[in-house]
Every structure is written in structure tokens, then in C-alpha cells.
Amino acid sequence: MRPKSPLDFDAETMRHMGYRVVDTLVDYWQRLPELPLGKRPSPEALAPLLSEPTPQTPQPFEAVLNAFLQTVLPNIVKVDHPRYFAFVPAPNDYVGVLADFLAAGMNIFVGTWMVGAGATQVERVVVRWLCDWFGMPESAGGLFVSGGSMANLVCLAAARQRYPDALTRGRVYYSDQTHSCVARAWRILGLREEQLCVLPANEQFQIPLEALSAQIERDRAEGWLPFCVVANAGTTNTGAVDPLNALADLCEQEGLWLHADGAYGAAAILTEEGKQRLQGIHRLDSLAVDPHKWLYQPMMAGCAIVRDFERLREAFRILPPYLQDKEQGVQGIDLCDYGVELSRNFRALKLWMALKTHGVEAFRSAMEWNLHLARVAEQAIRSLPHWRLLSPATMGIVAFRYEPPELNAEQADALNRALVDAMLNDGFALVSSTRLRGRTALRMCTLNPRATEADVHATVQRLDEYARQKQRDF
Ligand SMILES: Cc1ncc(COP(=O)(O)O)c(C=O)c1O
Structure with missing residues (x-):
């Protein structure tokens, strides 16, 4: 008889473990728009939660899965979240996941x-x-x-x-x-x-x-x-x-x-x-x-x-x-x-x-939606006082900055950078910053096909609120 590897499970257990993971994923996908974006804890806060010596004794898979769900997942920023507009978002395709x-x-x-x-x-x-x-x-x-x-x-x-x-x-x-x-x-x-x-x-x-x-x-x-x-x-x-x-x-x-x-x-x-x-x-x-x-x-x-x-x-x-x-x-x-x-x-x-x-048409229309959302973002920015468009919606990216007349260029740079931190701490939505023509710029990248026009508007509105609040600190 073939010896059982110490790493193996019986078929029923394997199935059960797999189903638990699929259920967890589907649940995550369903709830994602309502979930907070996630957070960036300090290394000092996170280390005690996750540091441990090499495990010597087996634990139930369920407990390990729960450790991941309760300790790891809340401490990442979800790049597949519909209001993650920072860097290059990474919305996921379920078929690709299964593949x-x-x-x-x-x-x-x-x-x-x-x-x-x-x-x-x-x-x-x-x-x-x-x-x-x-x-x-x-x-x-x-x-x-x-x-x-x-x-x-x-x-x-x-x-x-x-x-x-x-x-x-x-x-x-x-x-x-x-x-x-x-x-x-x-x-x-x-x-x-x-x-x-x-x-x-x-x-x-x-x-x-x-x-x-x-x-x-x-x-x-x-x-x-x-x-x-x-x-x-x-x-x-x-x-x-x-x-x-x-x-x-x-x-x-x-x-x-x-x-x-x-x-x-x-x-x-x-x-x-x-x-x-x-x-x-x-x-x-x-x-x-x-x-x-x-x-x-x-x-x-x-x-x-x-x-x-x-x-x-x-x-x-x-x-x-x-x-x-x-x-x-x-x-x-x-x-x-x-x-x-x-x-x-x-x-x-x-x-x-x-x-x-x-089919490729589904990809095409998801991407057309992404391009549309960038135009929606551009319009939203244009409609607000003191926001300056630095680059119009181009291939799903729009760049802009908050520039109230009371602030000089350096102060505006600092304020715009502070907005990224404010958004990250808030956990509702995220944009990222860069430098364009020597000045700080914010950019929204609307690559998530599950993002809605309401997500875009709410994000721009939240940015505007934070900008006006932060301006008082300068
Ligand atoms: C234009 C461009 N080139 C290269 C990269 C690097 O790609 P990857 O992160 O997949 O290594 C990026 C990532 O955002 C990108 O936007």
C-alpha cells in the first residue's frame, strides 16, 4: 500500500477545505463594495499580532483560515475595492482566480x-x-x-x-x-x-x-x-x-x-x-x-x-x-x-x-466603462472651485490638484500630499499622488469595472471636504 504523506488529507477533508475557501471568496466579492478599504497599520502595531515561531504542532485548517481573515486581511488595503483609485487598481476576474x-x-x-x-x-x-x-x-x-x-x-x-x-x-x-x-x-x-x-x-x-x-x-x-x-x-x-x-x-x-x-x-x-x-x-x-x-x-x-x-x-x-x-x-x-x-x-x-x-466583448465593455469613469471624474473635478485639472481623462487616468488662492505652490504641494494620508486613514476611498511639472498632483485611476459613477462622485466629494478642512491647518 502507498504510504500516506504527512502532508495529505482524505478526499472529504480536501473538499471541505476547498469549499470553505470558495465560500470565503464569494462572500468577500459580494461584500467588497461595503467593506472598508482596509488600513496601513504601523509595523509596531502589526508585529505582535503576526510574529510567532515556526509552528511545531498542527492546527485545524479552519483556525488558520480564520487567522488569515481576522489578522491579515484587515491589515491590507484592498486594491480590488471599487473605490481604490490609487496607483494602478487591481480589480480581479473570478475566472482568472479559478484558473x-x-x-x-x-x-x-x-x-x-x-x-x-x-x-x-x-x-x-x-x-x-x-x-x-x-x-x-x-x-x-x-x-x-x-x-x-x-x-x-x-x-x-x-x-x-x-x-x-x-x-x-x-x-x-x-x-x-x-x-x-x-x-x-x-x-x-x-x-x-x-x-x-x-x-x-x-x-x-x-x-x-x-x-x-x-x-x-x-x-x-x-x-x-x-x-x-x-x-x-x-x-x-x-x-x-x-x-x-x-x-x-x-x-x-x-x-x-x-x-x-x-x-x-x-x-x-x-x-x-x-x-x-x-x-x-x-x-x-x-x-x-x-x-x-x-x-x-x-x-x-x-x-x-x-x-x-x-x-x-x-x-x-x-x-x-x-x-x-x-x-x-x-x-x-x-x-x-x-x-x-x-x-x-x-x-x-x-x-x-x-x-x-x-468573450472579448465583455473585456471591451468593462474597459469602455473604465474610460467613461475617468471622464466622470474629470467633470466632477472641473465643477469644483479651487481644483485644477493637470491632465484630462486619458486612458482611464485623470490628474488634478487643489489650489486655493490663499496657498502658495509649496503649501498646495503639502496639502495635496496630506490628502492621500487623510483618505488612507479614513478608509472610504483612495487616490495617490505624483509629481507633474514639478508640482504635487493627485491622480485617479478608474480601472475597476465594478466602480460606479456614485463611487467616483463620492470620492471626489470626500477629497474636496478633506481639502477644505486641511486648508485651515496652513
Ligand atoms: C507603465 C507601467 N510600466 C510598468 C509597470 C510595472 O508593472 P508591474 O508592477 O506589473 O511590475 C507599471 C506598474 O504600474 C506601469 O504602470
Whole structure:
């Protein structure tokens, strides 16, 4: 008889445990709009509640689940809450959640064709769907990674590999609105600070084309090798999209690799606004996409897409002897050769199951609603005295600030930052702040398809109340 593992349960207990988790989740989903947003406790307050030595004796699963529900859950801010408008909200798709459960439950490995053929094929299919949305050619391909940061890193590694002198005298270009993960990627890839050319964005928060091409020319004259432009397909700050067609013209002419960080905005290609703004996206050499953002999938799910899929293999493939068996017999794509990870979980399953279950139209209309809510937020801001719009609703983001005539610019900066803390302490809704044109800005990102117009109005109203209250402290 097979010995029972000390980690196993009988079938009935397994079922019961699973049902408890599903019931807990469904209950959470139903109650979420009424639940407080959550809180940020101090480390000192939280440590005594959760610190303990390694458990030596078993406890009932129910007790462990309750410990999570009672101690952990209240001490996080719910990024899937309909009034969480901060950073990039992460509303979740239930099909994706179940797909993650399945993928984890069977621990499906998608590193090699030898043991993961079916899953690899699904990943190839989902990546093809994405490539089709963006109008990428047949040569294009990609793979799922942990998120947008990793997707950018993987794509930029392919760019660096393409230019043999990139490390010694290469230079890369992007605007100051670019996400920090791009600078980090170049650092990891071995580029020095002076090889990164960060251009101040124009009034529309886009990369300035004339300055870019003049800089490339100057750099060449000085002996640099300009080799890559990183465009934004939706900045985190304002949703701005760089002029992709014009950049593609320039990069074609100059022989540069054109990458775009579409972690935030690329999925908006499904919508009318997105199609307009993302014109030229089909011409990119590579694109980072992030289905755990605007395609509503549970973390972690990013996707690195490269116009010539084989470029990834050139950048990443190494074959050690202990993997030689994968090269024998029936051959297929080994996704471990195209990116950083060997052990790869089945991240594509969630988007595959979600798109099949809902159909793409459901995603389109959820995203159109998100874009509509940003316009609602913009109107609400415009209608209030002393609030200044800094960036109109763009790809689901609107940026603004409270600027009463009594306060100077520095005081207004401090007041606007204080509003984020006030909202967090209150727990009703959350927006986040950033810096735009040297001043503090608040931004609302309306990516949650379960958010209502009433949620948006109530959040703006609450911000206004706090602003007027706080103003008295200055
Ligand atoms: C434009 C952009 N790029 C990259 C990232 C990083 O993505 P991730 O958090 O999935 O690593 C973000 C995250 O907000 C983003 O908005």
C-alpha cells in the first residue's frame, strides 16, 4: 500500500477545505463594495499580532483560515475595492482566480515542451491573440512573465543582445514620464547611468520628438551608439501615449530598436480611445503588456512580446547537460529558452480561460466603462472651485490638484500630499499622488469595472471636504 504523506488529507477533508475557501471568496466579492478599504497599520502595531515561531504542532485548517481573515486581511488595503483609485487598481476576474487555483493545484510546469506541451501551446495561443490585437506580424511571439517590470526587462534584454556594442557605447532614450522599472531594467542589463538619456516630456507628457532626434544625432557625432528608444503606451502618471508612428519612422531611419512599455495602457487597444491613441503600435520591435492590470487578471501576469520571437531565444538560451533530454525526440518551443525563468507556472491559463468564458466583448465593455469613469471624474473635478485639472481623462487616468488662492505652490504641494494620508486613514476611498511639472498632483485611476459613477462622485466629494478642512491647518 502507498504510504500516506504527512502532508495529505482524505478526499472529504480536501473538499471541505476547498469549499470553505470558495465560500470565503464569494462572500468577500459580494461584500467588497461595503467593506472598508482596509488600513496601513504601523509595523509596531502589526508585529505582535503576526510574529510567532515556526509552528511545531498542527492546527485545524479552519483556525488558520480564520487567522488569515481576522489578522491579515484587515491589515491590507484592498486594491480590488471599487473605490481604490490609487496607483494602478487591481480589480480581479473570478475566472482568472479559478484558473490560478487550477494551475497551482496541478502545479503545471510551462518551462519545456517535453513536459509542458499542452500548456506551452495555450501560452502560444494567448500570446498570438495579444499579437493579433496589436497587429503584430506572424514572426512575433512572446511569453508570460511575472508582471510589467519583468516584461520590460525581458524585451530590453532582446534589444541589448541585438546590438553587440550596446554595453560599451550604447545609448538608450526615453522620456522622464517612463516607469522606473525601465531604468532598473537597463541597470540590471549592465548599462551605465550615462548611457540612459532621459528627455523631459512635452506639455502632453509625451517624449519630445525633435529633441530626441537632435540628441541621437549629437550622440552619434560623439561616438555613442544610439540603439533603443523606449516609448510609453500609457504612462503611469497620466496615461499619456508617445507618438508611436513617428517614433517608428525615426527608429526605422536610424536603425534603432523601438520598445514600448504598454504595461499600463496597451490593453486599451480593445477600446475606441485606445485604438486612436495607440496608433503605430503594430510597428514596435517589442512591447510589454500586463494582463494583471487592465485585463483584470490576478497577479502575477505580465507578457513580453517581441516582433521577431527568435530574438528572445538569442538573448536567453543556454543549454545545460541536465536539460539535454528536452532536445531529444519530439521538438516544440521550450519557453524557458525565451526568458529568465526555468520553472514557469501556467500564467497564461487565466487569460485563456477568462477570454473564452467571458468573450472579448465583455473585456471591451468593462474597459469602455473604465474610460467613461475617468471622464466622470474629470467633470466632477472641473465643477469644483479651487481644483485644477493637470491632465484630462486619458486612458482611464485623470490628474488634478487643489489650489486655493490663499496657498502658495509649496503649501498646495503639502496639502495635496496630506490628502492621500487623510483618505488612507479614513478608509472610504483612495487616490495617490505624483509629481507633474514639478508640482504635487493627485491622480485617479478608474480601472475597476465594478466602480460606479456614485463611487467616483463620492470620492471626489470626500477629497474636496478633506481639502477644505486641511486648508485651515496652513
Ligand atoms: C507603465 C507601467 N510600466 C510598468 C509597470 C510595472 O508593472 P508591474 O508592477 O506589473 O511590475 C507599471 C506598474 O504600474 C506601469 O504602470
